[in-house]
Amino acid sequence: MQNMKIHALANIEHLKVHGRTTNSLSPLTLFWTGSALELNAKGSELWMEVEVDYDLYEPWISIIINSAPVGRQMLTKGRYWICLFRGMNESVVKNVRVVRDVQAMNGDESSSLQIHAVKFDGQFLPVEDKQYKIEFIGDSITSGEGTIGAKAEEDWISMWFSATDNYTALTANALNADYRVISQSGWGVLTSWDNNPNYNLPDYYEKVCGLLTGEKNERLGALQEHDFDAWQPDIVVVNLGTNDCGAFYSPEWKDEATGKIYKQRLNEDGTFNEEDIKRFEAAAEKFLTKLRAYNKKAQIVWAYGMLGNEMMPSIYRAVDSYKRTTGDLMVSVFQLPNMTDETVGARSHPGKLAHEKAAAELSAYLQELLK
Template identity: 25%
Template sequence: MKIHQTAILITSVAAVQARYLGRVNPATKELTWPGTGVSFTFTGTSASIGLAAVNGNNSVDMFVDGGKEPTVISNVTGSAITTPVGLRLGRHTVELRKRSEALYGTLVLGDITTNGSLTVNQSPQRKIEFVGDSITVGYGLDGTYPCTNTAAQEDNPKTYAALAAETLRADYSVVAWSGIGLVRNYATTQADTGPLMPEMYTRYGAYDADNSYTFPGDETPDAVVINLGTNDFQYVATDASGQSYNVREPLDPAVYTAAMVSFVEDIQKHYPDAEFFLLTSPMLNDDYPTPEDAQHTTQYNALEAAIAQIGEKAHLVDWPTQGSSVGCDYHPNAATQAAEGEVLALAIMSVLKW
């Protein structure tokens, strides 16, 4: 009688055969930011990504061989994520990306195992960094208003950011947190006193210490896209009875402009050659809260003023006010995200000559 044994190759996720996607601190291997993950290539019929820890609620997408329809895991549990059954014997590339944000949960990566062998995983030369709030997270993207956002409703791989990067065949990193602002965060009955994006941006993982990000040279982006302002401009809240009231004073556009200039200049210290693309918000419009506020136009003008100070490395990309078909809590749905992804890709392509 012959006994056949299947060899299982085990490798650390930090090995040369696998690469992190987005900002993943190699000291912790923790997936925090939306869109973070791991990519690897193997020859065989199956592979598994070990999970050293699952904290809170997390949703992920697993893409195999560049497929458009990922395997969606709406709530990650257990100690591993395994490739779909039935892969042919051969060479396969796996990409796991976090759909949800750190606010809901994080994942700590373990070892990668396969019944075959791991090979070198190639990284795209083009790189884009996206900095933003819930819009860039993909908050409520898979829902239809009215709905309550959850980790399962968030879908970072379907955001304008991921879709633009895919169109441009670029690797991408996302630093985004729902409710965050440039000069002030979203306010309800009282102001959110949590860290602002210029502070969060300095972190490796979302829960790491300030100034922990090391700006690795091989992760230097060609383009930095910033989509902040939705929460800064918000000053109206709604009470339990549905009545609207002013929770704080309207934003001074000059303060927003100055903060954007300062933020970009800080990033330029690390990425002096990068092109910057500043986006308006589809959640701001010129009729709400009042026509006098004209918030979308006001933000547009404030960004134009910032670009005039930053110089030729900065570019304005307008995201028109969204229509009535929206996701959870009035956030952009998949169609709105996809439309802006096309606009942004064309803008980046034009500037960088890609």
């Protein structure tokens, strides 16, 4: 192709980065699911240079042209070029979004996805911000685990994750909002599904992508303090509690370093142990306080219920207590529709239909808050 020029991202005047990341564009690291590079590209052919690594869990991307998903592919190791489009009318502007389709991977310190440059025969135009900004914080549901793949699938692999067939993207689209996702499968507010107290989202909230591990991620800036002022959301959606619930039904977790045992206990009659459920509520309330500290103007919505709603009373108690203590009125609870046999996806997780239903109800609720 004649006239193709390579542009380091840092040299492009007009581009838009979605998702929490560092300020670096040399290269750009896409840490979180749903994070993306967006361009308005007037030209006929566009390529992108990625650098990818992993030990266990490879990244995937979706390519979205003019809001329509056109491709989705696994990114194998290496530094190489990917064609985003070719053969198009050079005088028409294309909106292009390359979206990371897989969550940040706490379990694989090698896993990373970076974009160095693009190759293009045209010019880039400004990308406008959308009307609203939403931040979603959650677990496997919010990571879109199981929205891709046959119902029979049981392997825990990157392939079954999706950022695009996900209630986060669908809700943001419905509200014409930019959005970010902070999520990790299996994690909760207080502990993970298997009682590990280190696997909770709140402890890592202040960092760029604090749940990542290993030297390389540190070098990439994952553990830097996040610059909250640079992107203040109108709404923060917290979809947590599902794994905190699971902890009551899972075996204890032993901290090998200290020998300490952790376990959310059930009473003999099957109810939650009072002391333990209060620890969850205290953690939830504390998280709300932290969220408010960093998100001054946001409506905070605890949205829960796609995989059962057993924790709902506790969530209401925590939110109530937070509101009474602080007088903060911009916090509410919203029940998401439960997954059914018709809407289940892979790995017994919500499928595409479940996410569409959740997005329809959630976006109607958020729309009211935005009025």
